[in-house]
Amino acid sequence: NAGVTQTPKFQVLKTGQSMTLQCAQDMNHNSMYWYRQDPGMGLRLIYYSASEGTTDKGEVPNGYNVSRLNKREFSLRLESAAPSQTSVYFCASGRFNEKLFFGSGTQLSVL
Amino acid sequence: KNQVEQSPQSLIILEGKNCTLQCNYTVSPFSNLRWYKQDTGRGPVSLTIMTFSENTKSNGRYTATLDADTKQSSLHITASQLSDSASYICVIPSNTDKLIFGTGTRLQVFP
Numbered sequence: 001n002a003g004v005t006q007t008p009k010f011q012v013l014k015t016g017q018s019m020t021l022q023c024a025q026d027m028n029h030n031s032m033y034w035y036r037q038d039p040g041m042g043l044r045l046i047y048y049s050a051s052e053g054t055t056d057k058g059e060v061p062n063g064y065n066v067s068r069l070n071k072r073e074f075s076l077r078l079e080s081a082a083p084s085q086t087s088v089y090f091c092a093s094g095r096f097n098e099k100l101f102f103g104s105g106t107q108l109s110v111l
Numbered sequence: 112k113n114q115v116e117q118s119p120q121s122l123i124i125l126e127g128k129n130c131t132l133q134c135n136y137t138v139s140p141f142s143n144l145r146w147y148k149q150d151t152g153r154g155p156v157s158l159t160i161m162t163f164s165e166n167t168k169s170n171g172r173y174t175a176t177l178d179a180d181t182k183q184s185s186l187h188i189t190a191s192q193l194s195d196s197a198s199y200i201c202v203i204p205s206n207t208d209k210l211i212f213g214t215g216t217r218l219q220v221f222p
Contacts, residue, residue: 042212102154
């Protein structure tokens with residue numbers, strides 16, 4: 001049982017480059033989330049999807065876009081990367097009011 | 112303002128010793144409180160979820176307590192092991208169902 005799978009694990013970008021972070025879950029969860037984690041701060045929600053076909057902004061959505069491709073997959077896209085987007089990104093999935101399952105994270109550096 | 116504050120920020124203990132981590136919150140209304148463990152380089156993993164009516168909940172050597180009157184929770188680790196070295200994060204859903212994450216306590220267990 002793979003759980004939540006994120007790719008890539010590491011990425012280095014130059015300012016202005018674009019990239020897509022991929023996330024897939026095999027637990028049949030309706031809800032999926034993208035968080036970023038920065039030193040000294042709690043995880044912050046970027047975007048979430050309560051069900052297939054819907055997405056909503058979280059606390060820090062600027063500079064990001066998402067796609068809920070199907071029930072399993074939820075991708076996060078950086079159209080024009082900025083140094084402020086250097087962070088560790090986590091995808092998560094779960095059922096309402098139950099525990100979340102997190103992926104292993106993507107460490108992104110924007111130079 | 113909904114906040115989750117954890118203390119201490121970091122903690123060093125010797126293997127076999129007990130320790131207690133604290134979580135204070137101002138989130139209202141309160142529905143449940145969650146403790147997650149995050150190993151270095153990995154995503155958070157759920158340890159326990161406590162609802163309003165639960166005072167104590169155990170998961171192996173981990174025991175969480177909740178005092179909804181004082182808005183405090185603690186996570187007690189008994190007979191610590193090297194594998195307990197991790198960050199422990201307190202999480203509470205807000206009234207909009209978004210999760211509010213504490214900044215975590217980083218625990219290091221030395222032999």
